[in-house]
Amino acid sequence: MQAVVLAAGKGTRLRPLTDDKPKVLVEVNRKPLVEDVFDNLIECGATEFVVVVGYKKEQIIDRYGDAYEGVPITYAHQREQLGLAHAILQAEPHVDDDFMLMLGDNIFRGNLEDVVNRQREERADAAFLVEEVDWDDASRYGVCDTNKYGEITDVVEKPDDPPSNLVMTGFYTFSPAIFHACHLVQPSNRGEYEISEAIDLLIQSGRTIDAIGLEGWRVDIGYPEDRDEAERRLVDDDVSE
Numbered sequence: 461m462q463a464v465v466l467a468a469g470k471g472t473r474l475r476p477l478t479d480d481k482p483k484v485l486v487e488v489n490r491k492p493l494v495e496d497v498f499d500n501l502i503e504c505g506a507t508e509f510v511v512v513v514g515y516k517k518e519q520i521i522d523r524y525g526d527a528y529e530g531v532p533i534t535y536a537h538q539r540e541q542l543g544l545a546h547a548i549l550q551a552e553p554h555v556d557d558d559f560m561l562m563l564g565d566n567i568f569r570g571n572l573e574d575v576v577n578r579q580r581e582e583r584a585d586a587a588f589l590v591e592e593v594d595w596d597d598a599s600r601y602g603v604c605d606t607n608k609y610g611e612i613t614d615v616v617e618k619p620d621d622p623p624s625n626l627v628m629t630g631f632y633t634f635s636p637a638i639f640h641a642c643h644l645v646q647p648s649n650r651g652e653y654e655i656s657e658a659i660d661l662l663i664q665s666g667r668t669i670d671a672i673g674l675e676g677w678r679v680d681i682g683y684p685e686d687r688d689e690a691e692r693r694l695v696d697d698d699v700s701e
Contacts, residue, residue, distance in 0.1 A: 461579075462506070465510070467514075470514075474486060482519060484497070488690045493564060493567070505573075511524075513536070536550040555636065557635075558579055558580075559633065559636075563680075566630040566631070566680055567693075586667065590673060591626070592626055595622065598624070599622055603616050603619055605626070629678050645658050679693065
């Protein structure tokens with residue numbers, strides 16, 4: 461399965477760590493974020509990376525070239541950072557079938573393969589890794605509602621009043637139907653093309669989206685203190701092995 465990696469962001473909240481490099485090259489435990497993403501995707505069976513680049517993209521392209529650990533890399537260019545749905549569309553010309561999607565600023569240790577396996581069953585048009593967070597933190601993320609079958613029925617992006625504390629984690633699998641939905645998305649109040657809006661369009665069209673609960677942990681590297689938290693967890697994991 462192909463894997464799309466979103467790596468175009470500036471990481472303004474991570475400054476000064478991103479003053480001279482793109483967000484995905486910030487190191488966590490002496491390893492660039494994007495390499496941790498690549499390694500996770502390879503474990504899930506990635507056959508090709510489509511990396512969406514933007515801010516200081518030359519550093520990423522010069523560093524990794526046309527392959528990482530033998531897996532070919534194709535680069536797609538997002539010239540303006542206009543939201544995740546817009547970023548996904550930059551990968552569309554290079555994606556042939558169902559694919560994995562991972563945000564380039566997340567550190568995962570968990571059951572990613574469960575999401576991929578669910579997509580391969582062909583009963584779902586998409587599958588997301590989700591987790592419960594503190595209610596106070598839910599407004600930072602795309603918040604999900606699910607039915608009794610574990611199917612996602614609604615997604616709201618960064619709501620002021622979250623309807624639940626179940627959030628998307630930054631790892632997804634999609635069929636190519638997501639591209640059509642992204643084309644229909646209109647800019648949000650933030651001026652961005654939100655992935656949550658594209659997902660809502662899939663749901664409205666009768667597509668099935670399964671939620672897979674995270675078994676393990678994940679850190680979204682948005683601020684310098686998040687990097688510190690991820691490093692602490694990685695060190696703890698190494699010690700416990």
